[in-house]
Amino acid sequence: MIKNELDVSLHKTDTLKQKPAQDNLGFGRYLTDHMFVMKWNREKGWHDADIKAYSDFHLDPAAMVFHYGQAIFEGLKAYWGKDGSILMFRPRDNLKRLNNSALRMCMPRIPEDKVLQALKGLIYLEREWIPRGDGAALYIRPTMIATEAALGLRPSEEYLFFIITSPVGAYYSEGFNPTRIYVEDTYVRAVPGGVGEAKTAGNYAASVKALTEAQSKGFTQVLWLDALEHKYIEEVGTSNIFFVINDELITPPLGGTILPGITRDSVLKLAADWDITTREERISIDEVIAAAKDGSLTEAFGSGTAAVISPVGEFSYKNENISVGGGKTGPLAQRLFDGIQTLQRGGCPDPHDWLVRVA
Numbered sequence: 001m002i003k004n005e006l007d008v009s010l011h012k013t014d015t016l017k018q019k020p021a022q023d024n025l026g027f028g029r030y031l032t033d034h035m036f037v038m039k040w041n042r043e044k045g046w047h048d049a050d051i052k053a054y055s056d057f058h059l060d061p062a063a064m065v066f067h068y069g070q071a072i073f074e075g076l077k078a079y080w081g082k083d084g085s086i087l088m089f090r091p092r093d094n095l096k097r098l099n100n101s102a103l104r105m106c107m108p109r110i111p112e113d114k115v116l117q118a119l120k121g122l123i124y125l126e127r128e129w130i131p132r133g134d135g136a137a138l139y140i141r142p143t144m145i146a147t148e149a150a151l152g153l154r155p156s157e158e159y160l161f162f163i164i165t166s167p168v169g170a171y172y173s174e175g176f177n178p179t180r181i182y183v184e185d186t187y188v189r190a191v192p193g194g195v196g197e198a199k200t201a202g203n204y205a206a207s208v209k210a211l212t213e214a215q216s217k218g219f220t221q222v223l224w225l226d227a228l229e230h231k232y233i234e235e236v237g238t239s240n241i242f243f244v245i246n247d248e249l250i251t252p253p254l255g256g257t258i259l260p261g262i263t264r265d266s267v268l269k270l271a272a273d274w275d276i277t278t279r280e281e282r283i284s285i286d287e288v289i290a291a292a293k294d295g296s297l298t299e300a301f302g303s304g305t306a307a308v309i310s311p312v313g314e315f316s317y318k319n320e321n322i323s324v325g326g327g328k329t330g331p332l333a334q335r336l337f338d339g340i341q342t343l344q345r346g347g348c349p350d351p352h353d354w355l356v357r358v359a
């Protein structure tokens with residue numbers, strides 16, 4: 001049950017951190033002065049909601065998150081709008097997705113409207129941390145963990161939800177350059193019936209070995225194939241994947257193993273607005289390679305909050321290197337990147353009502 005009343009108290013801190021240099025923020029290196037926290041138990045529902053100084057947690061070593069991994073999170077951004085407003089991009093979709101992840105992991109759902117209000121309060125309080133550089137933003141990380149101290153396997157009966165924020169630089173500080181991608185044919189990310197569509201911590205723990213092995217071979221990311229046949233394309237790293245074949249935009253369908261990306265959904269809707277044919281269809285790695293070789297595959301790119309759009313210049317599959325679009329960023333990837341970034345900063349009309357104003 002979601003209790004409706006949620007009083008958020010505010011405890012501002014006077015000990016403010018030194019703000020980092022704006023030209024070298026990186027991703028997630030710096031954390032701001034405040035955070036939002038609230039607790040859940042069966043008796044009280046969500047309670048003790050507080051915006052307070054960023055600080056450590058005190059957790060029992062038997063806290064269930066450490067042992068059984070009930071942990072879910074989200075990632076979204078806040079930006080300075082062109083007119084000096086503070087904007088967030090589709091934050092309700094992130095909170096809704098967090099609640100879907102919560103259901104899958106037997107965790108309590110959060111009151112989306114109240115949390116959105118609290119999030120706005122937090123972002124406004126931290127507004128001086130929102131970077132102003134081109135492509136820079138304040139990254140927002142809502143998270144929920146199981147905190148009950150007990151060693152038997154069952155859903156925890158106590159949880160902590162928190163939101164922390166981090167100023168991040170432009171993802172492409174060295175230019176919007178295509179990446180080299182390793183097609184992973186040994187490790188898998190998610191199995192049918194598993195937790196692939198939940199943004200749950202274990203999915204990322206399970207993926208780092210493949211990532212580090214691919215990076216040690218000189219690749220940026222891995223392309224995940226389906227777990228049963230190692231044949232159908234799923235995602236690229238922690239992004240969704242798109243292909244342009246015969247001028248149509250193709251992405252794998254959401255079938256339980258793929259994370260339903262908000263950027264993915266935005267790409268599909270914008271492309272449809274631009275009269276581009278879009279298909280959510282299973283596509284095999286063999287079809288992608290054949291299309292690259294006969295020239296019908298002209299672009300491939302990933303989509304996600306961190307990078308927005310990430311063009312792919314080359315795939316490596318079973319020791320063969322397959323170039324995409326001559327290794328250059330394609331026109332649709334560029335148009336989507338520019339279009340979404342402009343929209344996120346209030347620089348063009350917002351026909352889908354994606355922007356939420358903080359102030």
Ligand SMILES: *Cc1c(COP(=O)(O)O)cnc(C)c1O
Nearest residue numbers: 238239240259261262263304305
């Ligand atoms: C978060 C995430 C995405 C992208 O989702 P966005 O909402 O677009 O940021 C894609 N795949 C995985 C595995 C993810 O964790």
